[in-house]
Amino acid sequence: MKRWFLLAFLFLLPASCPAAEDLFEIKPVADGVYSAIAKPTHRVNSNAAIIFLGDSVMVVDANSTPSAARGLIEQIKKLTPRPVKYVVNTHFHWDHTQGNEAYTNAWPAGVEIISSEATRANMERLGIPRWKRELAAMPQEVEQLKSDLQRATSADQKDSIRKTLAEAEAYFAELKNIQITMPTMTVDSRLILHRDSRTVEILWLGRAHTDGDLFVFLPKEKVLATGDALHGWTPTMRDSYPYDWIQTLDTAEKLDFEYVIGGHGEVMHGKQKFELWKQYFRDLLESTTAAYVEGATMEEAKKHVSEFLTAKYADKFDHFSQNVAGDVAKAYQVINPSR
Template sequence: MKLRFLLFLVLLLPATCVAGVEDLFDIKPIADGVYAAIAKPAYKLNCNAAIIILGDGVLVVDTHSKPSAARALIEQIKKLTPKPVKFVVNTHFHWDHYQGNEAYPSSWPAGVEIISSEATRENIERIGIPRIKNEIVTMPQEIANLKKDLEKASSAEQKSAIQGNIRQAEAYFAELKLMQVTLPTMTFDRSLILRRGGRTVEILWLGRAHTDGDVFVFLPNEKVIVTGDALHGWTPFMGDSYPYDWIQTLDAAEKLDFNSVLGGHGDVMHGKLRFELWKSYFRDLMDRTAAVYAEGATLDEARKTVSDFLTKKYADKFDPNFPKSVTANVTKAYEVISFPR
């Protein structure tokens, strides 16, 4: 009787929660055996992943901000195919794209190759690891700030949203302290091409962009490109970027023949319009910042005037965070252009 009742309860569980693991991703087919895993919103964001089924295994692009998120995706992959994941690609070294790496070799100990550009592997070692250590030191303050926000919250809705964030922040912090940073096991300079079971997967470094190590994953037969954060559905983050190179790298990527585009964040895109938008945005950002700098504008003045101009021209074409992100982008542009004093 008791067992029956338990079974009944299990059947009542929503489809999004099987075996206690919540679906963190919406899986969308892009081509035959190729899927986009679109990350659902989270307090500590996850990036999207691409799931590419090969003849004898699976290739996954990017591993999110934590091993538990990668493990949640692995559960979703197992519903698509019984084949093991044999290859993981890290598009670049940012936390939300590689910190889940350890989940793959621990799920398939027989062997998973983690592939990245040589620059990305070096960046994880030199910059990624100190950033994780820094976050371990600073997270308690972040959680304390959330708790202060909770005290100030007035509506029940606000309170429950902040409580949800506190739960996620505490879980992330616990995971961060135990994280085994897992570096790429296979690196390359320009391109690495896998041919498996009739599928061709081109992993391409086309120049510096969002970082110096970004790679694109291109499926020439299916006309699909996975772009990491070199191009996505939100506003570009430019902190570690090379803005002038980025325009040229997008030009190079755009020359490939594809219809579907999966970026590191946001929904699946189609065609090349988003490439044109980002290039135009970067050109305006750099040209306008250079022009006001030439007239003697301070950083604060540039942030004001260039942000206003870009917000008027582009805000409706990007995500709602655009006005905030654009100010950081102007700061980056000003740093690139100005002579340091």
């Protein structure tokens, strides 16, 4: 009887929906403050920070898909019966905002989605067109994976492509149905939540990874959430303002914190990573400027400056060599916008 009961219970578990534990590792950072570290997936997912506010919960960043955010919501429900009342979008990129709808669906009575004014505008001007473009490009990506699968010879290759194909198809199915959910509350430069249990400062400190990056600072607990203005991987610079970024990190670094929850990678301790990122941006800008002054084309600069930066930084960042030529191109464009 007992065995029958157990089997029946197993069949009742949803088979297709990945368990929340598969997507995030939840780690306590301070009392009532958790990091949700995204586990590796084919299409990148972002981390989140979970902050208890007494009667409610704040989540920093809304992940790459509604299903990822729903997975996190299930994890949050295991930690507390309190509702999520505030979601902060640190910037407009898809992997930090596409899960917004999961929160408003889970708590229709009231979730405020908070961003900077620039991030809200960027979602409209850049985020939505990029989403539509990705939607249009996905069928081709899926077809390519299918033909790669047919051509694959080894069992290992086939397994790996099959896994990627399944993820791509699931992502495409979700992307088609995403309800773009815009921030409901925008911050100019500072919004402070005063609660009995803690104070939360939501800060815009200058242009950085985008023109709208928000930082979330807990002064008492000495925790700072940084989105993609600083994280455990390699910086991504496509929409960035590299000179401003150095100054913004200088300003953020002056805050009194011990733990940093970034948009990607593990929780960071202290301020070491701030120094590394600033030095990297300085070297990138100085070397690219020098190459430009000497008459180098963008292609020449990409080659020579990448070699120098790779020698100096490859062992200090994850996945460094894949990004560095793009960073040099970005720096070259900053110096010479007509290119």
